[in-house]
Amino acid sequence: DAKTTQxxxxxxxxxxxxxxxxNHSTISGTDYIHWYRQLPSQGPEYxxxxxxxxxxxxxxxxAIAEDRKSSTLILHRATLRDAAVYYCILRDTGNQFYFGxxxxxxxxx
Amino acid sequence: xxxxxxxxxHLVMGMTNKKSLKCEQHMGHRAMxxxxxxxxxxxxxxxxxxxxxxxxxxxxxxxxxxxxxxSSLLNLHLHxxxxxxxxxxxxxxxxxxxGPYNEQFFGPGTRLTVL
Numbered sequence: 078d079a080k081t082t083q084x085x086x087x088x089x090x091x092x093x094x095x096x097x098x099x100n101h102s103t104i105s106g107t108d109y110i111h112w113y114r115q116l117p118s119q120g121p122e123y124x125x126x127x128x129x130x131x132x133x134x135x136x137x138x139x140a141i142a143e144d145r146k147s148s149t150l151i152l153h154r155a156t157l158r159d160a161a162v163y164y165c166i167l168r169d170t171g172n173q174f175y176f177g178x179x180x181x182x183x184x185x186x
Numbered sequence: 187x188x189x190x191x192x193x194x195x196h197l198v199m200g201m202t203n204k205k206s207l208k209c210e211q212h213m214g215h216r217a218m219x220x221x222x223x224x225x226x227x228x229x230x231x232x233x234x235x236x237x238x239x240x241x242x243x244x245x246x247x248x249x250x251x252x253x254x255x256x257s258s259l260l261n262l263h264l265h266x267x268x269x270x271x272x273x274x275x276x277x278x279x280x281x282x283x284x285g286p287y288n289e290q291f292f293g294p295g296t297r298l299t300v301l
Contacts, residue, residue, distance in 0.1 A: 120292030
């Protein structure tokens with residue numbers, strides 16, 4: 078699987094937007110971009126995924142660069158409950174995926 | 187029911203013990219997974235089951251023995267573990283065996299301590 082690169086940590090003020098970047102310069106044409114997050118003392122949970130077009134759901138938005146070598150997860154209004162480790166993952170046609178190191182998001186009240 | 191349950195939540199075992207971790211889902215998922223997560227590290231894939239058959243073993247030592255007795259249950263049998271095997275063990279499941287767009291649902295994990 079292609080690798081992803083994320084900043085180790087980021088901070089955001091509560092109720093402000095957060096942009097979490099991910100680089101995946103070796104992405105292949107069939108790789109889907111997935112984002113998961115892991116809150117403290119919990120298993121990871123799905124946030125969003127996309128292939129080429131930008132995507133929105135109730136949790137977040139995913140902006141994908143035109144060349145697909147990078148993507149950004151956008152949380153529109155950060156809350157204290159959004160403090161977590163956010164993982165950007167590339168998935169190909171197989172069952173499995175492999176987590177990168179992730180970004181630890183701190184939300185400041 | 188969109189939940190993956192794992193039991194026990196915590197487990198302490200000696201290096202000579204035999205124990206088992208259990209994972210259950212009732213979402214009709216036919217792919218199930220075991221991950222190992224050390225503190226402050228990302229989860230690492232261990233095993234993948236597709237339609238109750240082992241499809242991926244990520245070169246996991248034989249002291250970890252997975253079992254999928256039916257489509258809802260996944261076990262991880264532990265024997266002669268080492269202290270460095272202490273970690274959070276996560277189970278996950280997903281619709282369909284394969285498909286890069288399928289969401290994985292994770293359980294809360296079993297916190298294992300090997301003395």
